Amino acid sequence: MRWSKTYIPTLRQNQSDAELVSHQLLLRGGFIRKLASGIYLYLPLMQRVIDKFSNIVREEMNRAGALEITMSVLCPAEVWQQSGRYDTMGKEQIRLKDRHDHDMVLCGTHEESVTSLVAGELKSYRQMPLNLYQIQVKFRDEIRPRFGLMRGREFIMKDAYTFDATEESFAISYQKMVDAYFAAFSRAGIEVQKVESDTGAMGGKAAHEFMLLVDTNAGEETILTTENGSYAANLEKAVFVDKAEIENESELKELETVDTPGAATILEVKKFFDVKSTRLAKTILYMADGKPVVALVRGDRDVNEVKLSNAVGAVELEMAKEEEILKYTGGPVGYSGPIGLKDVQIIVDPLVTKLTNFIVGANVDGKHIINVNCGRDFNPTKVMDITLARKGDKSADGSKLIAKSGIELGNTFQLGTKYSEALGAKFLNEAGEEMPCIMGSYGIGITRTPQAVIEKYHDDKGIIWPKNIAPYLVCLIPINLEKEAQAETAEAIYKALNDEGIDVLYDDRKERAGVKFNDADLIGLPIRITIGDKSLQDGNVELKARSEKDMELVKVENIVEAVKKMANRLN
Ligand code: ATP
Ligand code: MG
DSSP states (O other), X not given: OBGGGSOOOOOSSOOXXXXXXXXXXXXXXXXXXEEXXXXXXXXXXXXXXXXXXXXXXXXXXXXXXXXXXXXXXXXXXXXXXXXXXXXXXXXXXXXXXXXXXXXXXXXXXXXXXHHHHHTTTOOBGGGOSEEEEEEEEEEOOOXXXXXXXXXXXXXXXXXXXXXXXXXXXXXXHHHHHHXXXXXXXXXXXXXXXXXXXXXXXXXXXXXXXXXXXXXXXXXXXXXXXXXXXXXXXXXXXXXXXXXXXXXXXXXXXXXXEEEOTXXXXXXXHHHHHTOOGGGBEEEEEEEETTEEEEEEEXXXXXXXXXXXXXXXXXXXXXXXXXXXXXXXXXSOTTOOOSTTOOSOEEEEOHHHHTOSSEEXXXXXXXXXXXXXXXXXXXXXXXXXXXXXXXXXXXXXXXXXXXXXXXXXXXXXXXXXXXXXHHHTOEEEOTTSOEXXXXXXXXXXXXXXXXXXXXXXXXXXXXXXXXXGGSSOSEEEEESOTTSHHHHHHHHHHHHHHHHTTOOEEEOOOOOOHHHHHHHHHHHTOSEEEEEOHHHHHTTEEEEEETTOSOEEEEEGGGHHHHHHHXXXXXX
């Protein structure tokens, strides 16, 4: 492609509405333009990146036996009502009415569509395993669209869905997708880490996320992992083995209400009683889908709201407001406790049930209760792990958890039979019994991933694309096109590379060399060929990798081979 014939509107200035360097570089490099919050237009360079990454993903999906289809983005509400998610997706789901006043949605994911597709058509175990996927636009009215393509309201996703007849067969289907993910990301030039994650609104049993670890503020997720990777989970999911030393008394003492004026925080209460915070239980009131729930964790720990949501099966969970605390506990903020509560669910962490004679709020201003024992003084609705793990905690094998920041590029969900039962995707097994299909769902962010790659690979001059998803492999720059020898050599090299099927962007603009070099560094093509008078006198051109400092001189007639060789050793 000739630069003069394409459309690459590069910008000199940093853009004020882009926080992340990757977002900044996409705008400045002329890859994308914003139409509205979270809605972007992909320009020619971006389109090429998207096409290249999509094709890698497509090849790996096909290799794993998945079949490409395309499902509609517009979907009647009924399909979502059948699964129950019409009520649980909240405002993220874009809803509209068609001209017949029929409720419709713009899909943000396609479990419902794909399950209704196979329902009634998959009749026998012999038709499985089946894996259907698509690469397609998705709509989600994100609460906080930000960071450019990282969190858009319209974006492209690869989504695959598997249908299996048995758990054994499902395990193989799942593993095939995991392997395909590692292969696809590796071909895109990045190493991802697979971590355990929460299943969230998807329902289902287990899930994994594929994270790109970054040092910048682009990592929206925190990962807790051991140094050797023996354990890795995102913060929402992470579990740990408690190693705190607890000073438990063996004899259960009588309850006692104590005046603790002005002691409302854990720190103040701990000081007041001169005890460790592990002798206290924190009682926090939440509103779960409008209903009151208290969460009890040990005084030195915090509540993991995702674990708590799961424990109570809540779609929306919020910390209670002051007036709600007063209404449901009878006391003010800072003095909540589990004793004497009515019509409030009490979810207690197992670390609290192990304590004896601990301290809680009395639900009365300026008072706490001491010598509290779970089961004797109040009854938990549920005992469940609701504690937030943190760095420094110990994993099951005794190693220390460290925190890393990551960008989620893809995920895999074990859905079980939630959707197949709801939407009637049933088949006859070998014994002739009717069974729901065992399903999995698998996403990759097709537009998020390239931006994440930039977050990882850039310098102060611009992007450094990995070769397989770069819009072009080579940037060909004659310093001065007015000089006949340079122009002729440029045309000859352009033709030679094209003939070999090498993607080359030929900067044939009548711009100063400085402008061309700046633009080339900004858009970040992996290899640059520079044609200048001095080297050309000896029949040479300059060959340089974007990721490296030094250039080499190559005879014009050897340039194709040299480009291939350089490409081979580059990421
Ligand atoms: P997140 O936790 O980041 O919101 P998610 O769990 O909602 O992601 P999925 O619904 O599983 O993500 O979607 C699969 C993939 O699609 C994600 O791993 C991510 O790469 C991409 N993705 C999800 N939401 C967006 C978005 N708003 N903009 C761009 N890509 C997205
Ligand atoms: Mg999301």
